[in-house]
Amino acid sequence: MAVMDFAKYKEINDQRLNYREMEDANVVSYYRNTGCGDGYRIYLKVNDTGLVEDASYTTTGCGFGIVALAMATEYAKGKSMADLKALTPGTLETLFEFPERRKNYPQSAVAALHKAVEDWETGGSVPPEKRVTKAKVLELLKTQGHLRGADLSSVMLEKENFDGVDFSGAKMNNAFLQNTSFVGANFSGANLKASFFNGADLTGANFQEADLRFTKLAGAKIEGANFKDALYDIGTRVDQKQIGIFDQMKKAGKDLYLNSEGLE
Structure with a gap:
């Protein structure tokens, strides 16, 4: 069983990597983790070629949720929508490996990112005038x-x-x-x-x-x-x-x- 990298965990939480509202995002997606009730928001800035130029998030969740979303948004940068749709929790854990009892966090972060892609494709993102x-x-x-x-x-x-x-x-x-x-x-x-x-x-x-x-x-x-x-x-x-x-x-x-x- 792999040992969690506590130093990296603490660094991500202390720095709040990618944790911010993005004023110029053209995708703002809301996801609720029905298991624990935590709320996630994914912000993506997608260019005309469909590549993600920037990604951020906000959450009401705990430190594990913050790390999972930080890794998901970090992965998203420079990727296409097809890349994001293909993302799996296993791929996300190549960036940070979660303890066995915390595997639900990368799963939820990936689900939130997939929801953001869906909102991009269907026009379901929160429109600028309502932000x-x-x-x-x-x-x-x-x-x-x-x-x-x-x-x-x-x-x-x-x-x-x-x-x-x-x-x-x-x-x-x-x-x-x-x-x-x-x-x-x-x-x-x-x-x-x-x-x-x-x-x-x-x-x-x-x-x-x-x-x-x-x-x-x-x-x-x-x-x-x-x-x-x-x-x-x-x-x-x-x-x-x-x-x-x-x-x-x-x-x-x-x-x-x-x-x-x-x-x-």
């Missing part, structure tokens, strides 16, 4: 003083401070919101399906009637938060000590998040 960057959100907040009803689908607002901000009625499905402060923020009626609040500070936040189906709240601070009549389903994840919030909420069926509408 919401953190810079755009901060400018909008500065201009109008709130984010009520804003279309913030798939936005990344990691490690920011949005204490007291009004997000009521906003569209925030598939948003990456982990490790961000939302103390006293208002999310009432917001669409938060399949979003990630891992490690976020939600103290005193208002989620009344918000849609929290398939949303991850692991490690979040939720003291004093209001979840009255918010929607949840079997994909809504919280820490064991926090399961009491479900008593305030309304349960919905899994079919509501497994179809394309539920993860829009």
